[in-house]
Amino acid sequence: MKTLNVIGAGKVGTVLAKNFIERQVFSGQQVMNRSLPSSQAAVDWLGAGAAVDDLHHMQPADVTMLTVTDDQIVPLCAAMAEAGLLHAGSIVFHCSGAKASTELQAAIAAGAAVASVHPVRSFADGKAIASQFAGTICSVEGDAHALAVLLPALQAIGAQTVEISADSKLLYHAGSVFASNYLVTLMETALRSYQAAGIPAAVAQQMAAPLARQTLDNVFAMGTAKALTGPIARGDMQTVALQQKMVAAWDQAAGDLYQAFTPLTQAVAARRHSEK
The missing domain is CATH 1.10.1040.20 (ProC-like, C-terminal domain)
Incomplete structure (x- = not known):
């Protein structure tokens, strides 16, 4: 089973991670939020993984999910590459609706496969959505290798997947x-x-x-x-x-x-x- 790191485990991140972990699609490895207590709270709710609050405390994972604000995606990806968390064969995806997978240039340069996954749903009540996620449409675009892993992973948690063009994301x-x-x-x-x-x-x-x-x-x-x-x-x-x-x-x-x-x-x- 592929390992999963989550950076920015807010409502979207925890909902996806919860479903991936409970359905044994990925095994939860590490969660990083801005503070250790926040990371630990996410881990406690997910029931898997270890909490960290710094990239230098993270271990490389097979799949890394970036559920951070849009303006954090590029600098965070660059910081991950600098910290040695990206390598050939690893997969990095973000969940921005507006940004394309091409924002993850630092990951591409490191040899990683990249994608974006956008669940088309309101996440006002994240915990309620976690148990009702099945049927959610997820718009997906990215590298063939990343999609070969992520499309069946999303379908395994009940998502309907729709492939879109990176050029039309906005x-x-x-x-x-x-x-x-x-x-x-x-x-x-x-x-x-x-x-x-x-x-x-x-x-x-x-x-x-x-x-x-x-x-x-x-x-x-x-x-x-x-x-x-x-x-x-x-x-x-x-x-x-x-x-x-x-x-x-x-x-x-x-x-x-x-x-x-x-x-x-x-x-x-x-x-x-x-x-x-």
Whole structure:
């Protein structure tokens, strides 16, 4: 069984490592976080491996997973190479949605195979996700040798794997940002709009929740065009213009957001009418 080191064992790192270890895909070797107590807490939850807090205390592993912030990937990979943790035949992969495997140049120079693995899922509650990981889509790209190991490893823990191009990572990840991160921002703006109109916060949530949930259900059941309702779908552009002006008077950033959504929504509405 191949050994696994984890550097940056936060929510994503521990969820993947937990599944790899429990299903005996990889054996947990070492975990490194910024502090030894943090590393030890991760090891305790994983139930395998040894905690370290410095690269010079790590031993080379067959597979190393970097689940760190995007701006740490390149310098960390270079530091690993300098510490002698990379060699021909070893595999290094990171879990950034936006960065490609080509960011791991120091590993490539050392003869290691590289890849990126991005689970398309919200990790707000990491421990809950760990037991519900099966069925998660993981977008993967990288060297043939790395993928020959990682694709079956991911499939062994129940992931659905989709191979993508390294050149399209930023655009691909933008889809996840729109579907998840910006959706939160949009709901925050909606709730603030209700409250600015005098609706109590608790009631605003009661208003928004069924609208948001039903709309998302409709999108995935009927498609975006058929799910669209409201003034733009009806062609009430005078209402849209008046509303945008009112929103901008209340909050300029929210007004700009409303205005930015208008032509995109008009395009969806046009498709809706053409599909009738």
